[in-house]
Amino acid sequence: MSRLGGAIATIALCVGCGDSPAPTPMSPSPATSTVPTPDATARYRVTFDATWSAATHPNRSPGNPHFSDLIGATHELGFPLWRGGSIASNGIEAMAELGAKTPLDDEIERAITNARAEHLLSGGGIARSPGVVSLDFDISLDYPGVSLVSMLAPSPDWFVGVSDLSLLEDGDWIDELVIELDPYDAGTDSGASFDSPDRDTAPREPIAHITTPPLASNGTVAPVGTFTFRRQ
Ligand SMILES: [Ca+2]
Numbered sequence: 001m002s003r004l005g006g007a008i009a010t011i012a013l014c015v016g017c018g019d020s021p022a023p024t025p026m027s028p029s030p031a032t033s034t035v036p037t038p039d040a041t042a043r044y045r046v047t048f049d050a051t052w053s054a055a056t057h058p059n060r061s062p063g064n065p066h067f068s069d070l071i072g073a074t075h076e077l078g079f080p081l082w083r084g085g086s087i088a089s090n091g092i093e094a095m096a097e098l099g100a101k102t103p104l105d106d107e108i109e110r111a112i113t114n115a116r117a118e119h120l121l122s123g124g125g126i127a128r129s130p131g132v133v134s135l136d137f138d139i140s141l142d143y144p145g146v147s148l149v150s151m152l153a154p155s156p157d158w159f160v161g162v163s164d165l166s167l168l169e170d171g172d173w174i175d176e177l178v179i180e181l182d183p184y185d186a187g188t189d190s191g192a193s194f195d196s197p198d199r200d201t202a203p204r205e206p207i208a209h210i211t212t213p214p215l216a217s218n219g220t221v222a223p224v225g226t227f228t229f230r231r232q
Contacts, residue, residue: 041139044229045135046229047227048067048132059214060193065129068153071108081111081147091107093186096184130225146166147162147164156193176229178226183215185209186204187205
């Protein structure tokens with residue numbers, strides 16, 4: 001028994017010790033292959049856990065912090081609905097300023113027609129933050145990217161979201177992924193605070209992380225929540 005145990009321990013210790021050349025070259029075989037073979041499709045639940053409140057962001061905190069309905073898509077990698085550093089589409093502008101799903105949903109439907117995206121993701125919002133909302137969706141190997149957004153409200157054009165997030169890692173579907181949400185400015189309205197009147201920004205400025213008050217306190221902007229993607 002002790003010999004067997006020793007042998008197992010020796011083998012175990014050698015797993016991953018890439019510096020030692022194997023005494024006998026092994027021919028690859030499908031049965032021992034470590035290359036993942038992911039399912040063609042996967043189902044996920046994304047849970048938006050909003051933490052934003054007067055406690056997390058005390059500077060001029062609004063009395064009714066909330067988040068608009070989730071909207072997004074699964075899409076080809078490299079074809080997101082928006083990205084930091086780029087100019088917002090009309091759909092991203094309406095989402096970030098009004099919490100509207102339209103015309104972003106039209107932009108997504110067009111991307112689906114053009115075979116750039118596969119599924120429209122359309123969920124609920126958070127009527128009062130802190131709060132939680134979930135959305136289930138399907139995703140496939142040809143369209144493993146996710147973009148998903150929600151307006152931080154009230155605000156001029158501030159939002160949270162993910163852009164071009166791949167749910168594939170090392171060739172297989174990710175079991176769980178937690179994304180911390182740092183708020184973005186859509187660059188489409190120049191209002192300075194939560195309840196500022198509309199002041200259209202023309203031309204639009206690039207989408208950028210928010211680094212200034214009122215969301216910043218003591219020079220930093222705390223995250224306003226998380227998206228957790230869990231494979232079902
Ligand atoms: Ca605007």
